[in-house]
Amino acid sequence: MTTLSLAPLRGLTDAIYRNTFARHFPGFDLTIAPFLTTFKGSKVKSAKLDDLLPANNKDLPVIPQILSKDADQFKILATMLFDLGYETVNWNLGCPYPMVANKGRGSGLLTEPNKIASFLETIADMPCALSIKTRIGRHNSAEIKELIPIFNAFPLQELIVHPRLGVQLYKGEVDLESFSFCLANSTNPVTYNGDICRPADFQRLSRRFPEVDRWMIGRGALSNPFLPSQIKGIPLPQQPLSSIKLFHDELFTLYSQRLRGGGHLLGRMKAVWFYLAAGFKNSRKILKKIQKTRKIEAYTALITHFFAEEAQWQQPTSSSDD
Numbered sequence: 001m002t003t004l005s006l007a008p009l010r011g012l013t014d015a016i017y018r019n020t021f022a023r024h025f026p027g028f029d030l031t032i033a034p035f036l037t038t039f040k041g042s043k044v045k046s047a048k049l050d051d052l053l054p055a056n057n058k059d060l061p062v063i064p065q066i067l068s069k070d071a072d073q074f075k076i077l078a079t080m081l082f083d084l085g086y087e088t089v090n091w092n093l094g095c096p097y098p099m100v101a102n103k104g105r106g107s108g109l110l111t112e113p114n115k116i117a118s119f120l121e122t123i124a125d126m127p128c129a130l131s132i133k134t135r136i137g138r139h140n141s142a143e144i145k146e147l148i149p150i151f152n153a154f155p156l157q158e159l160i161v162h163p164r165l166g167v168q169l170y171k172g173e174v175d176l177e178s179f180s181f182c183l184a185n186s187t188n189p190v191t192y193n194g195d196i197c198r199p200a201d202f203q204r205l206s207r208r209f210p211e212v213d214r215w216m217i218g219r220g221a222l223s224n225p226f227l228p229s230q231i232k233g234i235p236l237p238q239q240p241l242s243s244i245k246l247f248h249d250e251l252f253t254l255y256s257q258r259l260r261g262g263g264h265l266l267g268r269m270k271a272v273w274f275y276l277a278a279g280f281k282n283s284r285k286i287l288k289k290i291q292k293t294r295k296i297e298a299y300t301a302l303i304t305h306f307f308a309e310e311a312q313w314q315q316p317t318s319s320s321d322d
């Protein structure tokens, strides 16, 4: 059975987004939440955990993610999450952004196998299970070869591999040879993540890696929310455009209730469209118009007109179209 998870995208896949997505578009089995950072001391501002309160996460099972290089702080936050009901937490070893990686966190830690080993030893007695989301290295893919035996010493719930280097950010090709190495050598279950944008991408990868049954998709699903259904063989709605509009309208309503000030709301909706526009005919044109709006009233007028008069959702391509 194929398990599909929605990737964490900070600034996008918060509780409102991932639960609204799941209500409108079937196919995902679970998601990893965007990372929380650890904090000094043993008190956390409760607002930091709002996104993960079970009451805000009823529509899609979620695994919280922590970005940290401090094992003791990680354990404190993981235990709080366990107390909220989470049996697994995910450790972010992939974040490529220089502000994070230069401080030895996320993919910045991948050059330090000893630190990773001692981190894992320190957190081994935490109450919840651990999953890891990693890249194949920070500077070169030899790094993952040293890390897999270290990961193998711990019973991970899963090892999610995005086969790029930290320094690549999101550029260049995914390195399938290195992914193959992880798959052959990991004793923990391995999940593939990266550049699945169309059903054909999924089919090509699953032909190459028939033993993989866990897949994670981010940007491809934000651009084409029907992608998980297409992969799972779930019939698409008769009127895909209506589903997208309902999804948009619900997101807009929920964000307008939560975010203070039109600027925040507008910023959030622009981030949504950055990906969602890709499925529409003349996507660049509409994206440009959206990005130019400065007031929420102008945004609402633009989007109302767009859905009523212009929007043409391009039936997402199937493998035979490729």
Ligand SMILES: Cc1cc2nc3c(=O)[nH]c(=O)nc-3n(C[C@H](O)[C@H](O)[C@H](O)COP(=O)(O)O)c2cc1C
Pocket (backbone or CB within 6 Å): 007, 008, 009, 010, 011, 033, 034, 035, 065, 092, 094, 095, 133, 162, 193, 194, 195, 196, 216, 217, 218, 219, 220
């Ligand atoms: C804007 C943005 C934010 C992201 N935030 C996170 C994050 O909080 N945690 C994480 O593990 N990965 C994060 N990622 C990486 C994605 O989860 C995923 O690994 C990456 O986009 C590759 O998968 P995809 O090609 O299916 O999108 C982020 C990626 C983007 C583009």
